[in-house]
Amino acid sequence: LNAKIKSREIEKFYLTVVHGKMPKSEEVLTAFLTKNEKKNLVKVTDNQIEGSKKIITKYKVLDYYDDASLLEIELLTGRTHQIRAHLAHIGHPLYGDGKYGIEEGRFRQALYSYKLKFAFDDENELSYLSGREFQARDIKLLDDYKERLEKAQKTFYEYQKNEISKITKEKEKLSKMQSETEKSSKQINKNYNSLKEIVSKFEGTVNKAQK
Numbered sequence: 441l442n443a444k445i446k447s448r449e450i451e452k453f454y455l456t457v458v459h460g461k462m463p464k465s466e467e468v469l470t471a472f473l474t475k476n477e478k479k480n481l482v483k484v485t486d487n488q489i490e491g492s493k494k495i496i497t498k499y500k501v502l503d504y505y506d507d508a509s510l511l512e513i514e515l516l517t518g519r520t521h522q523i524r525a526h527l528a529h530i531g532h533p534l535y536g537d538g539k540y541g542i543e544e545g546r547f548r549q550a551l552y553s554y555k556l557k558f559a560f561d562d563e564n565e566l567s568y569l570s571g572r573e574f575q576a577r578d579i580k581l582l583d584d585y586k587e588r589l590e591k592a593q594k595t596f597y598e599y600q601k602n603e604i605s606k607i608t609k610e611k612e613k614l615s616k617m618q619s620e621t622e623k624s625s626k627q628i629n630k631n632y633n634s635l636k637e638i639v640s641k642f643e644g645t646v647n648k649a650q651k
Contacts, residue, residue: 453555454513454523455502455581458532459542462509466500469526473519481539482521484529495519497526508535510581523551554579 472492474483485492496516503510509532513523524540527533533541537549554576558569 449558449560451557451559452515452518452553453557454515455552455554455579456511456513456523456527457535457550457581458509458511458527459535460507460509460532461504462499462501462511462532464501467498468516469497469499469530471495471526471529473522473525475520482519482525484525493517493519495522495526497522499527524549550581552576552579552581 471484471486471494472488473495474485474489474492476482484495488494494517498514498516500512500514501509502512515522521540524534524537528537528540535541535550536543537551538544541549555573557573558566558571560567560570
C-alpha cells in the first residue's frame with residue numbers, strides 16, 4: 441500500500457482548520473523536512489539541508505471564517521507530521537496542535553483523513569477498487585462548511601433578488617420622471633407659444649396706437 445501511495449495510485453485527502461487566512465485559494469507547497477527521531481519532532485526548511493527530504497503539500501481553501509481557514513489537503517509526499525509541520529512553517533498552524541502550533545499542551549488537532557481515491561496502473565488484488573472514491577461521513581467540519589455554503593448561496597440569491605427589485609423600481613421611477621419631464625416640457629412649450637402670441641398681439645396693438 442505504501443508503494444501505491446508513493447506512486448500516487450492511491451490518493452489521500454485530509455481536512456484541516458488552520459489559523460489565519462491563506463494567501464491563495466489553492467497552492468502546491470514545496471519544502472524540505474528533517475526528522476528528529478529522539479524528540480519525535482520534524483523541522484521544515486525552505487532549502488535542502490543534510491538529512492532532509494523533499495515534501496510536497498497541496499491545499500485548497502474550502503471556507504474562511506473568523507480568523508481561520510478550512511482546507512482540503514492532498515499529500516503528494518507522505519512524511520511524518522508533514523501537514524502539521526509544513527503549514528506551521530508557512531505561518532498557518534493547525535488549530536489545537538500543541539506540538540507545532542501556537543497552543544501549548546496536548547490537544548486533538550483539527551486534522552481528519554476523510555477521502556481516498558484509487559487508480560491502479562496494474563492488476564492486483566485491489567484492482568476492483570480502481571476508479572473508485574471513498575469519503576468518510578458525518579465530519580462536523582465538512583458539514584459546517586456545507587451549511588455555511590448553502591447559507592451563503594441563499595443569502596447571495598436573496599441579495600440578487602433584492603438588487604433586481606431595486607433596479608426595477610429605479611427604472612420605473614426614472615421612466616415616470618422622464619414621462620413627467622416630457623409632459624412638463626410640452627406644457628412649457630405650450631405656455632411659451634401662448635405668451636409669444638400674446639406679446640405679438642400686444643406689439644400689434646401698440647403699433648396701431650402709435651400710428
